[in-house]
Structure formats: C-alpha cells, structure tokens
Amino acid sequence: MLFGIATASFAGAQDYEFQALQTEIKQGPTAIVSLRLIDKRTGKVVPDAVIFTTRMDMAPDGMEMMTTTVNPSTSMEPGVYAFTTNLSMEGGWRFQVAAKIQGEPETVKGEVVLKAVP
Template sequence: MKNHRSMFAGLALASLFASVSLANAAPSDYEFQLVKGEIQKADAAVIAVKLIDKRSGNPVDHAVIFSTRVDMQPDGMEMMTTPAKAMPTTEPGVYSFQTNLSSEGNWRFSVAAKVQGEDGTIENKLVFKVVQ
C-alpha cells in the first residue's frame, strides 16, 4: 500500500510540474503557418493559417486574433493593402480570412494573436504567392 501512495504522489508531482511548464509558454513557442503557399487571384480569396504549439506540434484552438494585415511588401509595394475578414472554420487550429487578392505576385499576411492562458503576443509575417 505504501508503494502505491509513493507512486501516486510521484505522478501527482509530475503532473503539477507539467501543468506549470505549459502555463509558462513563451510567444516563441507558437507559430502561424500558411495552409497553402499559393492562392488563386480572386475578389473573395481565402487565406488560411494554422496556429501550432511548436513544442508538441499540436494545433492551437481558441486563439484571439486581434490584428491582421495583407500587403504586397515582398514585391516592394507595402502600401498596397487589402482588408482581411475573419471567417468561421471547422478545422482545429486553423484560422481563415477572406480578402481581395487583386494582383498576382508575392503578398505578406501579418497576424497577431493571444493564446488563452498565456502571456505575450504571437506575431508572424507569412509570405505567399498569388497566381492566376
């Protein structure tokens, strides 16, 4: 019986340390990734990004996206911007945005978010190509 109590106490302590380390994740432990690196030119194009926890590789749901920007900075036209409207998604950790991608070329999607229960802001600038 004493052996079982020691084992239970050890497991409880290990789970406590695991939960403390997860709660102290840094913004650099998370990353947005493009779902597709090439997107068709369209008035109602969709940019989809996946937020992952780099420590586990798992998708992260329920992040609060509070800033987005779509521009042509990679082709030297940073002032050419278009708004991005958040869309519902059914895939875990995937966040989709509808936008007007009116020109072929290289575009940049900048996104900033907060993960619930974590300090700091996750920010990524992702470059994708718009094709005919």
C-alpha cells in the first residue's frame, strides 16, 4: 500500500517586496511617497496589508540619525500604500516599512531608497 504525503507550500516574509512607485520625490514638507507591495511568487500586488511601522531617515547619505515623520495618506489604487512625509533636505532617504498580511504569520519588512530632489 502506498501512502502519499501532502505538503503545502507556504509563503514567507521573503516572498514579498515593497517597491517605490517613484524613487525621485520632490523635496518639501508634504512629499508623497507611494509604495507597492508585491508577492514575488506571482508578481501581483497585495492589497489590504496592515502597515504598522515606518521610518524615514537619511542613511544613504550617512545621516541615519536624521529622521522625519511619516503619516499614512489615501491611495485609490489597491496594493499601493501612500504616505506623506517631510523631506527637509535634498539627497538620499531610506524608507523602512513593516506590515502584516492576512494569512501570513511572519512580519513583512522592506526598505526602499529614495532621492529628494528640488
């Protein structure tokens, strides 16, 4: 008698990626940063993730301690998460994000590097 063992393939946090819609953002106190959350296995956007941690700093320019606030903003596109931030200086900014996805036990973390331009 043969017994088959069924194995399920579960996604992991490494199967997801945050991508910036634009990497060059106009510098200023009301800069809008939009991210897309992608399931790398399918290439599709992931709607309804719960973003619970954000951090914006100037680590790319060697100033990790220079941070600014990040506030959620409204996005009309499923799977796109928008934020308003104060990009007070021109140069490189790192945006770190952590999210929970329904059905995924692990926290999905990501970071994107942006450039504030005049």
